[in-house]
Amino acid sequence: MIKALDNINLTIKEGEIFGLLGANGAGKTTLVKILSTLLLPTDGKAYVHGYDVVEEADNVRRVINLVSGGETPGYGILTVRENLWFFSQIYGIPNAKDEIDRLLRDMELEEYADIRMHKLSTGYKQRLNLARGFINDPQILFLDEPTLGLDVLNAKHIRNYVRDWVKNSNKSVLLTTHYMAEADEICDRVAIIFKGKIIACDTPKRLKESIADKTSAVIEIKNNGIKIDRIDGMEGLALENHDGITRVKVLLDEQSSISRLVSYLTNNGYNISSIKMNEPTLEDVYIKYVGMSLDDKQS
Ligand SMILES: Nc1ncnc2c1ncn2[C@@H]1O[C@H](COP(=O)(O)OP(=O)(O)O)[C@@H](O)[C@H]1O
Ligand SMILES: [Mg+2]
Incomplete structure (x- = not known):
């Protein structure tokens, strides 16, 4: 049944x-x-x-x-x-x-x-x-x-x-x-x-x-046409360069780390043009839990 x-x-x-x-x-x-x-x-x-x-x-x-x-x-x-x-x-x-x-x-x-x-x-x-x-x-x-x-x-x-x-x-x-x-x-x-x-x-x-460890942020930096391939002193960043902008993607472990990151970049002379926090949505929650329960069934 x-x-x-x-x-x-x-x-x-x-x-x-x-x-x-x-x-x-x-x-x-x-x-x-x-x-x-x-x-x-x-x-x-x-x-x-x-x-x-x-x-x-x-x-x-x-x-x-x-x-x-x-x-x-x-x-x-x-x-x-x-x-x-x-x-x-x-x-x-x-x-x-x-x-x-x-x-x-x-x-x-x-x-x-x-x-x-x-x-x-x-x-x-x-x-x-x-x-x-x-x-x-x-x-x-x-x-x-x-x-x-x-x-x-x-x-x-x-x-x-x-x-x-x-x-x-x-x-x-x-x-x-x-x-x-x-x-x-x-x-x-x-x-x-x-x-x-x-x-x-x-x-x-x-x-x-409950899934907040997945919070990520995207910080855009104006690069005046000079590509930035790495940022000294910062690990675990994904960098992309487009049209005079360097997009820095970072996974945040705790809420406070975004402010540390922003002050670090500012103090080192980077010109931040935008910051976008990708906070988890209920959709992320749904995918996480439904995915987990599928795993449970397989074990
Ligand atoms: N009258 C019915 N007879 C047999 N199975 C049904 C009937 N109505 C719904 N179901 C089945 O019960 C399950 C839950 O359906 P339903 O409660 O309508 O889901 P939802 O509203 O979340 O889309 C589905 O697998 C559906 O195929
Ligand atoms: Mg229904």
Whole structure:
């Protein structure tokens, strides 16, 4: 039997955006479906807002909502406003009109309110989808690749809105994504999922620090057309000369060494034109951990 998820053990806190970061097929949607009661787990226990997702599924459904990327939000022949009204009535929300007006405003959908949903662009369809996800004021919002296929501005709008909502309401978001930069930007903590297993879980900052020995820097020096092939007193540098610039690449062992390097170069008469620190990204973290787990399998 193939296990889509294997020995997952996670706790998501209030006021937190928790990111589940993984490639296609890693098991992200499977986990979201189990937690949102759309799929029964074959084994194991999961609780949402204190409710057992199998034994108390009705209670779970009352406190959650789910928005997935790349899905059609509701009914194409209904207008934007009618779609939100329809879903508000499924939840039996009293005085939904005010709430719908607020969501239309927040999602910058007011001018499209009376347009049939099928006429919206992909980005605005997803704004409607997100508005639908907030209609029952969920305690926990599941966002399964919510910015899939969106352009930069639409994706940014959605990320900003979600981040403000979590911070102002002390609610929780479980966000899945394969966009590393997205997880880095808005997630308080991130778990990397690979072949159904969690292989790392921490804040983006600490995950990056855990591979920080790989920090490198590139220093550009103006060389007035005279190539520099070595710098006396400095070992382990890679030097490249282009168009009057010498590019010095160096691996940094500790954060402080960049300042030592810069003062050394300055004191020895080199004219520094730029310094670029290549700090590790979540992508580097992902590659490091996923690579490690592949090695584990082979041994
Ligand atoms: N309905 C299904 N039946 C059988 N296997 C499935 C089904 N849905 C997903 N899978 C498999 O489970 C694994 C995890 O899939 P999924 O949770 O959709 O990954 P992700 O959302 O991270 O891309 C994959 O190997 C996928 O092929
Ligand atoms: Mg998925």
